[in-house]
Amino acid sequence: xxxxxxxxxxxxxxxxxxxxxxAASGRTFSRYAMGWFRQAxxxxxxxxxxxxxxxxxxxxxxxxxxxxxxSRDNAKNTVYLQMNSLKPDDTAVYxxxxxAASALLPNNIAGYDYWGQGTQVTVSS
Numbered sequence: 001x002x003x004x005x006x007x008x009x010x011x012x013x014x015x016x017x018x019x020x021x022x023a024a025s026g027r028t029f030s031r032y033a034m035g036w037f038r039q040a041x042x043x044x045x046x047x048x049x050x051x052x053x054x055x056x057x058x059x060x061x062x063x064x065x066x067x068x069x070x071s072r073d074n075a076k077n078t079v080y081l082q083m084n085s086l087k088p089d090d091t092a093v094y095x096x097x098x099x100a101a102s103a104l105l106p107n108n109i110a111g112y113d114y115w116g117q118g119t120q121v122t123v124s125s
Contacts, residue, residue, distance in 0.1 A: 002026045002098045002114040009119030020081040022096030030074040033102040036081045038092035047107040059105045086123045093118040
């Protein structure tokens, strides 16, 4: 069982930056691949980024490549999402998720076993 808690959301102007954190409970955090998803009002939840258990070979949605960076600190049981050059289209509730299929770095909802409650990110124009 893994419990996930996201923090770091807020209101930021276009072009600004935010760093989201996701703290995980449990001693097996390092065994899970971790992902970030987002869901805008009236839209489906979509993949943003994922990172393997070792922190190597991150994977990104095309819409955030070059602007967002996913990282993790297994000693702190935490995964991060650094978001730069934010745009109004990035406005959404951001969720972190843990996948037991750690070698696959899934980019779909079904590939993840545990989810956080989400944190709101709002980018004003």
